[in-house]
Amino acid sequence: MPRRVAAAQISHETNRFSAVATDLAAFRASGLRQGAAVLDDAAGTNTAFGGFLAGAAAHDLDLVPLVSVWATPSGVVARDAFDALAGMLTGGLRAALAAGPLDGLLLALHGAMVTEDHDDGEAELLRRARAVVGPATPIVATLDLHANISPTMVGLADVLIGYDTYPHVDMARRAEEACAIVARLIRREVRPTPVLVTPPMLPTSQNMTTDRDPMRALIAHAHRLETDPRVINATVAGGFPPSDVVDAGLSVLVTTDGDPGLARRLANRLAQDAWHRRDGFLGGVATFDEAATLLRDLPLGATPVAGPTVLVDIGDNPWTGSPGDSAELVRFLLAERVRGAAVALVADPAVAAAAHAAGAGAHLDLSLGGKTDRRHGDPLPVRAAVGALSDGAYVNEGPMMAGVRVALGPSAVLVCRPPDNPGAPGVEVLVTSRAETPIALNAFRAHGIEPTERRVIGLKGKGHFRAAFGPIAARIVLVEGPGISGADLTRLPLAQVRRPIWPLDTGARFDPSDAFDR
Numbered sequence: 472m473p474r475r476v477a478a479a480q481i482s483h484e485t486n487r488f489s490a491v492a493t494d495l496a497a498f499r500a501s502g503l504r505q506g507a508a509v510l511d512d513a514a515g516t517n518t519a520f521g522g523f524l525a526g527a528a529a530h531d532l533d534l535v536p537l538v539s540v541w542a543t544p545s546g547v548v549a550r551d552a553f554d555a556l557a558g559m560l561t562g563g564l565r566a567a568l569a570a571g572p573l574d575g576l577l578l579a580l581h582g583a584m585v586t587e588d589h590d591d592g593e594a595e596l597l598r599r600a601r602a603v604v605g606p607a608t609p610i611v612a613t614l615d616l617h618a619n620i621s622p623t624m625v626g627l628a629d630v631l632i633g634y635d636t637y638p639h640v641d642m643a644r645r646a647e648e649a650c651a652i653v654a655r656l657i658r659r660e661v662r663p664t665p666v667l668v669t670p671p672m673l674p675t676s677q678n679m680t681t682d683r684d685p686m687r688a689l690i691a692h693a694h695r696l697e698t699d700p701r702v703i704n705a706t707v708a709g710g711f712p713p714s715d716v717v718d719a720g721l722s723v724l725v726t727t728d729g730d731p732g733l734a735r736r737l738a739n740r741l742a743q744d745a746w747h748r749r750d751g752f753l754g755g756v757a758t759f760d761e762a763a764t765l766l767r768d769l770p771l772g773a774t775p776v777a778g779p780t781v782l783v784d785i786g787d788n789p790w791t792g793s794p795g796d797s798a799e800l801v802r803f804l805l806a807e808r809v810r811g812a813a814v815a816l817v818a819d820p821a822v823a824a825a826a827h828a829a830g831a832g833a834h835l836d837l838s839l840g841g842k843t844d845r846r847h848g849d850p851l852p853v854r855a856a857v858g859a860l861s862d863g864a865y866v867n868e869g870p871m872m873a874g875v876r877v878a879l880g881p882s883a884v885l886v887c888r889p890p891d892n893p894g895a896p897g898v899e900v901l902v903t904s905r906a907e908t909p910i911a912l913n914a915f916r917a918h919g920i921e922p923t924e925r926r927v928i929g930l931k932g933k934g935h936f937r938a939a940f941g942p943i944a945a946r947i948v949l950v951e952g953p954g955i956s957g958a959d960l961t962r963l964p965l966a967q968v969r970r971p972i973w974p975l976d977t978g979a980r981f982d983p984s985d986a987f988d989r
């Protein structure tokens with residue numbers, strides 16, 4: 472007899488300093504599905520529900536889909552939106568229970584959601600779900616690698632499972648792992664004893680990708696722990712500083728089978744490993760002057776021999792909560808008169824609409840980007856030739872979130888030049904109506920630009936771009952324009968983060984006895 476297990480995804484990474492509202496419309500824009508529709512197109516995708524489907528088949532679970540929703544990282548989640556989404560979760564659970572007993576609940580959460588009423592959004596979701604299913608029904612949840620894991624979350628779930636990858640290419644695999652664990656919990660084969668250790672570390676994520684140390688070594692350490700049959704899961708979460716909550720920062724969560732002492736020893740050792748490697752999270756960002764020198768040294772051929780130079784502005788990364796409307800990268804490329812450059816993207820719905828109204832081939836004098844707030848640079852005056860026009864819809868070819876539909880709204884490729892210098896080299900800019908971090912090559916290809924044939928590819932991002940753009944890049948250069956998503960935490964008026972904390976405070980010290988177990 473298959474075991475009946477409900478499943479839901481409610482995911483948001485909240486940047487408290489974002490001026491972009493996170494209302495129900497924002498969630499609907501990224502995709503909101505309820506009931507059976509959650510499973511439409513999910514099979515085979517590298518997503519939570521792609522993994523829940525595969526895991527349910529492997530472990531004989533009868534999946535009851537409730538709701539699936541996420542939104543592009545943005546500001547604090549509005550009260551109405553949170554209550555509506557939480558209501559879809561609890562309402563779905565009640566309806567499922569009315570139809571028959573539930574053996575478990577699977578959740579795909581982020582771990583850095585902040586709402587108007589709740590600094591720990593995931594804890595509140597878990598609290599409301601737990602209130603419906605009761606204390607005996609196992610709840611297993613996946614968390615993003617950038618989760619700020621809190622003791623409250625640990626106390627409310629049976630097992631929490633963090634992603635092991637950044638770029639996050641294991642969303643489906645971790646969801647499958649959740650299915651395997653919930654099946655063991657239903658059979659009462661294991662009794663989870665989690666211990667959470669939070670060294671006072673607040674790393675930013677530009678060096679946090681799991682293809683390099685220190686995170687590569689820390690994830691390898693966690694995987695070594697998981698080879699012990701007494702260990703159910705070992706998670707290292709890098710944390711998300713701009714959510715500005717008391718629990719923001721790196722955390723280690725080790726869940727053993729009925730052995731809290733072992734969990735404490737292993738979690739402390741792994742947290743000490745992270746603490747000792749902490750300086751490896753620093754740096755990795757070039758100045759614009761250094762980037763200019765590198766670009767001047769590039770050969771001038773029409774097609775790059777070894778692939779494009781990929782230039783990434785981490786200051787305006789939509790998937791860290793920036794608006795994606797900074798024009799600073801374009802400003803820099805125009806000032807440096809860089810040839811063969813293409814940028815994805817600048818979110819500017821007014822400019823995209825103007826381009827659509829004028830039509831392909833038209834020339835427009837425009838003020839590009841910099842309109843959402845005063846933290847991401849000024850609008851950039853350009854003379855633009857309108858190129859390809861599109862509805863901004865394409866399917867991610869992966870590897871991250873392969874198979875997922877992207878909807879950027881009416882979009883246009885604009886070949887931009889300085890208004891006072893029509894003979895200068897043009898920079899191709901993908902202007903969209905909505906902001907997302909471009910993580911697939913077809914962000915360009917869907918708009919008629921072949922990225923391997925450009926000398927310079929400009930991106931907004933932090934780490935996720937590496938999954939697709941790393942293999943085609945001759946060189947990757949990170950720069951930090953103005954914005955709320957970069958490596959410079961002194962730009963953010965952090966008020967809730969616990970202090971002292973590294974790297975902000977020289978007095979931060981790690982005491983491994985400071986562990987939480989349930």
Ligand SMILES: [Zn+2]
Nearest residue numbers: 615616617639
């Ligand atoms: Zn993440």
